[in-house]
Amino acid sequence: MAALLVGHGRECMTPPPGTKMMGYASRTEGAREVHDDLFVNAIALGDDGERIALLTYDVCHFDLAFAAEIKSALREATGLDAAHVALNTSHTHAGPVVGAWHAQRAAPDYQRAVIAKGVRALRAALEDLAQSAFSVGSAPVDIGCNRREMTPEGKIILGVNPDGPRLPEMTVWRFSRPAGPDVVLFSTAMHGTTLGGENLSISAEWMGAAVRCLEAESPEARYVFAQGCGANQNPYRQQATFELIEQHGRTAAAAVREALGGVRELRPLPLRCMMRELPLPLLDDESKTYPLPMHAVRIGEAILIGLGCEAFVQYALFGRSTSPAAETLVLGYTDGSAGYLPTADAYQTGGYETEANRHFPVGSPFAPRSEEIVKEAMQEMLEELVR
Secondary structure (H helix, E strand, O other), X not given: OOOOEEEEEEEEXXXXXXXXXXXXXXXXXXXXXXXOOOEEEEEEEEOOOXXXXXXXXXXXXXXXXXXXXXXXXXXXXXXXXXXXXXXXXXXXXXXXXXXXXXXEOOOHHHHHHHHHHHHHHHHHHHHOOEEOEEEEEEEEOOOEEEEEEEOOOOOEEEEEEOOOOOOOEEEEEEEEOOOOOEEEEXXXXXXXXXXXXXXXXXXXXXXXXXXXXXXXXXXXXXXXXXXOOOOOEEEOOOOXXXXXXXXXXXXXXXXXXXXXXXXXXXOOOOEEEEEEEEEEEEOOOOOOEEXXXXXXXXXXXXXXXXXXXXXXXXXXXXXXXXXXXXXXXXXXXXXXXXXXEOOOOHHHHOOHHXXXXXXXXXXXXXXXXXXXXXXXXXXXXXXXXXX
16 A cells, blocks of 8 residues: 655755855845855655655745756756756845846855755655655744835835735644654745845844754754745844844744644645746736746645745735645745746835846746736646646
């Protein structure tokens, strides 16, 4: 009888001081120091024949070309093709440049290191495969809110909007392995921007602090963070300090523990995966398009779907509300990032997210009708995977 197999691998991928940092265009010098290490984690899934992997990286994001380069190296090393490997980045703004961003380019030596560490982590995860049960849970978490604040003058700024769309919930997927450490995937939708552009210390931000807190208290388990659709969500940052990062990490870790206390078991098989590229029209010229990756993985009664962009949280809310699966987790920053994906109504009020793509390789905001295209494709993929 087929059983779910799960393995985990982890490699440190901390860059050296002096490395260019990603996330704030105002920074003109490289990192001065390393505050805490960055890691790549690999979760391998298998049954009698199928092998699927999720790799998570403690960096801001990959451009599409570098994500494809990573996948090519993983395929050469392990035989897993692009559809069987999903890449997710944590979106820390205290990490290094790893691809094209504004006018900056990553150091080739560091890019090679990122690729090599991912290969090693995935190989370790495949060697670590062991029989596993599967359960899911959730709990409230409050470390930030919608950031699209409207000023009295009617201008949208990057501020605090507690009444805006948000998803203040921590989701956990636990893989319980009698023959090895449990593997816990946890996710919420929130930028890694506790620190501002003045920070010049490498850090995995609040997400890394949560992992450290969880594994210090439960060294018998491996915890892996995957970033949700947090394009319009910022952590509270009344004090842009590492103390606040640790506080957010403890709050997130407490939510993970609460969620684990109320998990429900799900059927873990079959394993299925699929990947698409959506040609989205551009605002500046709708006759032109730019590809947006979309990746989905079915684990029995649950589906993980990843969007290759900085997606507004409304896309996660939509996917969860319309999915036919018993459990659905929607991620952003998956298989690279094509740029910001606002909702159509955001263009009426404007704001940073509706213009930022001009600084990215895409060169233009997506046209407002892209929302309809993406949501329709999400529904199609979700429905196809549960057939």
